[in-house]
Amino acid sequence: MTVGSARPDPVELYRQMLRVRRFEERCVQLYSATAIRGFVHLYIGEEAVAAGVLPHLRADDAVVATYRDHGQALVRGVPMNASMAEMYGKQQVVCRGRGGTRHLFHAPTRFYGGNAIVGGGLPLAVGLALADAMQGSDRVTVCFFGEGAMAEGEFHESMNLAALWKLPVLFLCENNLYAMGTALSRSESEPNLAVKASSYEVPAWSCDGMDVLAVWEAAHRAVELVRDGGGPVFLEAKTYRFRAHSMYDPDRYRDKAEIEHWRERDPLLLLERTMRAAGSLDDESLATMDTEALAEVDAAVAFAEQGTDEPVADLTRFVTSSGAMP
Amino acid sequence: MTVGSARPDPVELYRQMLRVRRFEERCVQLYSATAIRGFVHLYIGEEAVAAGVLPHLRADDAVVATYRDHGQALVRGVPMNASMAEMYGKQQVVCRGRGGTRHLFHAPTRFYGGNAIVGGGLPLAVGLALADAMQGSDRVTVCFFGEGAMAEGEFHESMNLAALWKLPVLFLCENNLYAMGTALSRSESEPNLAVKASSYEVPAWSCDGMDVLAVWEAAHRAVELVRDGGGPVFLEAKTYRFRAHSMYDPDRYRDKAEIEHWRERDPLLLLERTMRAAGSLDDESLATMDTEALAEVDAAVAFAEQGTDEPVADLTRFVTSSGAMP
């Protein structure tokens, strides 16, 4: 993954979005086949956000995400095998079947979940950044959350704390206009989220979350500002989820026309058009990327299916570290 | 108490502030004499806020306050006898010894405490206003809280809810610059509290909390706006506590010069000057008011001292209403 490069790499951005898309399309099939269970929250439609933001991070930076975490995990570099095995509840890699689809955690890439309490990840991100600030490092913590989380007290307390202490956090709001069935206008008295965030004396701006190049540019400035010691920054990515909130959700609260309208701005489609216009993408390279993505997904599924179950005897292992492996 | 009158009654405003001042001065003595226990949070220096705001309420409006509640209770019309008896822990009137100095509740005047969890009263106020809105009444709920409470998630969630639902709440922030030993600059990233509050799309303004006439004017507009269905309003009263946070507090964190500086703007002094200049106050009327105030305090102490203890046998009474008197 190019880190902090001055110009975006459209091919790489497309490749990452495609990986996430194909991965989740397979998740849908696997869920219907009951290979994956629990709530599964899909990122389909929102891929440009993770894909555009995460290239700006260094290996030693940290990422905090929500239950809608497949995209961030994959783009951050959590191996697809590991994520898929976790969804299968297998013991191989990451959480050894304890976390599941909504709790992908991966220490090597400093990927801190996978938090299923809305707003719960924000204080965590503030603390990770506090540790960096107190240890004099220039590491950055990016915290992803939805617009619905902004109504929680945790958002308010975390923004204030990060701003007061000038902590290196990028608050990345994925505004997909809905919190389950609740539209933004019914959850925020100030629907202009960047304006809202700036009331904490935190620099805040918005970007088109369907245009990965726009996200890349906006995040580039944001991460630089944070890394240079400017304190926290708030970035809103205006996006939309093409699927229901979770596999449980019949999606009664959005009208089909609205969904169709947004599908026309599918982040993969938008970038494809741009690249074709620029001549940097043709049918062949597209087909190759797709074959590679599908192959990676196939391999991950195979890996997961060959995975073994964590022994029931180990159920209580890791409740405390004394039970953890050295 | 004149309600909703178009012009302030300085004599009445002075009389109310004096009652509160004399009452609390006596509390200090009684605390040293161990007649009153627990934490006792004094309002001395902040009297102009309660005195200037509460005359605008009708008998059927509601008041929610904090542990620093003596002033609001007295000006609202909670009988001084009742408050004093409660501080003595006697069974006479109000909370029958169960609440104490920080939990003055009085149903007849719709005085809802007396809440000792910082920020805890705000959701309560939102709910009282919700009940009024849903019942189509034009009652108003005034919620007093300190500037320190604004950092709590409850402030954020309550402001947003009240604004979204256009509820008749007056959020009355008593900004005395400190939350225990924590100065405003260390508790709020945006120290301009009215600016902060307006980020909820709530009309917000500030007033000189030491000048009771200024508070009266500011609150007059605020209460009218709320009662006319304009939704919530936020009013900041810039004030200062002359005493320590509580009787436990050695007050190490404020320098004496700062305290002296504010004492020069003692709300009683300021109003006295104005009235003398206007010829509406002279030594004689001043002396009369003071005699009356002291007499009321003496009577309250006598009442409390004659009070009887709630029988220990009734300890568990009122835990549920079934144990409550008809």
Add this chain to the structure above:
Amino acid sequence: MTRATKPTTYREAIREALAEAMREDPRVFLMGEDVGRYGGGFGVSLGLLEEFGEERIRDTPLSESAFVGAGIGAALGGLRPVVEIMTVNFSLLALDQIVNTAAALSHMTGGQLNVPLVIRMTTGAGRQLAAQHSHSLECWYAHVPGLRVVAPATVEDARGMLWSALQDPDPVIIFEHGSLYGVTAELACDAGPVDLDRAAVRRPGDDITLVTSGGSLPTVLDAAQALAGHGIRAEVIDLRTLRPLDDATVTSSVRRTHHAVVVDEGWRSVGLSAEVSARITEQCFYELDAPVGRVCTVEVPIPYAAHLERAALPSVERIVAAAEEAVGSHG
């Protein structure tokens, strides 16, 4: 003549109770996250928005502390709010309002105020939702003076407890186990309020008393069935109300059976099972032939993987084993 009945799910029973309450009492309204347009996180309030409108089927932002506190205030203001917290896991964000205000207000004000508030929340594990969505924290609420805590385990109680709770002048917490929503039973068409003070004997027996509540009842009934096969006649008691506990029903059974096992989906240590066990021993010490057994959830954050989650929760096997140990333990 027998009362007319119709097949009803636990979910429908709660919905009907809500609808009936709102038709009969204009002060009643429902408030919570996604109760309106979404139809409720678990579909309980589906369709109610259409009948009652958005004022009374009130969608809230994600603000558990504020909307629960607003429910308290609305109750003080003369309404009869039913607040839905999507799951018990999120109720931690509202605990301060529930414990420090709702539960304390009546006593703290010397009886001047009371809080007629009903809070409903989904509880329990079993759906592979993992550590942050699988808590059973009924025991925490059952610890707090000033609250009434109920856990409907049957369709009839799901229908009746809500209405009875709305008649209570004080705060009532209703725990709905997520695994029960789909359970169907014949419900009397004129089903009404139920008694909130008594536990219920769900299956009679003379050899051992199995005490449980809420989502564990079906498992315990299966265990009792299995025990019958082994010649052990188990009496199954559904506590129904977790605060205040109905000791009499439990102890009168144990005095007859001389053996008891408490089954609770909560964690074992310092949970509901400990209180029931302690009370039985305190009141039936000289009639007990063996120590009271406990079958609870293994003390781990609930894991996602199906086989691990299953192993963590109380099972027929574990209940049968505990019952046989109790009955067999004295020779």
Add this chain to the structure above:
Amino acid sequence: MTRATKPTTYREAIREALAEAMREDPRVFLMGEDVGRYGGGFGVSLGLLEEFGEERIRDTPLSESAFVGAGIGAALGGLRPVVEIMTVNFSLLALDQIVNTAAALSHMTGGQLNVPLVIRMTTGAGRQLAAQHSHSLECWYAHVPGLRVVAPATVEDARGMLWSALQDPDPVIIFEHGSLYGVTAELACDAGPVDLDRAAVRRPGDDITLVTSGGSLPTVLDAAQALAGHGIRAEVIDLRTLRPLDDATVTSSVRRTHHAVVVDEGWRSVGLSAEVSARITEQCFYELDAPVGRVCTVEVPIPYAAHLERAALPSVERIVAAAEEAVGSHG
């Protein structure tokens, strides 16, 4: 030769432990409301700001959920935070972070992460602070897998438990009873870490076992003294660590005394006393001569008035009565 000692208050002991930890380990810092300029709500950290500066003695705004969560994140980020929540009453606002994140993270991540976080909070009643400032909710924390919960009852433990807690790779909650801060004792000048796994026998005796912890220890010791006057030799056990409980020390005592009374300042129903009672009965059923007694706080929101508060809390009289009933009950 005997170790040099000096008279030290419980408050000073914690302060010294904090100072020592911060001198020895640059990763340690203290964060909470008014820990700096104010010196701590109860004066524990007085003077530390001057020695360690505002980076490491970090005043926070009123934001319990965020600064506790920040402590979790800082622990993950390589520091050793000590977070002070002014009182347990306010910890309700941070419970979600403690239960759903701090306690669950190690297991939920399959051991990839651990949270070396220490949270200190004042607990208990007795100072006429009324219903919202007098909770004893140790039992709630003792219910949660993934947490260690300790309650120093002596000056030595106040000094040693903090340091030991800082060596624990997982979250530790320390409960400091408000009535103990002023207690003075001779403390070894070189007092160091203490064992966090074992309960302690604070007074030996053969007739009955009195089990308690934290702020109730002095009362229980007074009760034991009074019982001695009545010819009853009570053994007093201080649990010290409330999770995980040290059953062995308690049961080995009860096997000798055949009688037990649990004394806990928490409310009785579904509290710590129930768990201790249940465990004793489970493990010593056939050695018990009488049911395990419990003396707890009366189940009311703690009232302000001195005489009512006193009546609500465990007292020497109530403990003596319970012990005499237990010992006498089978004669």
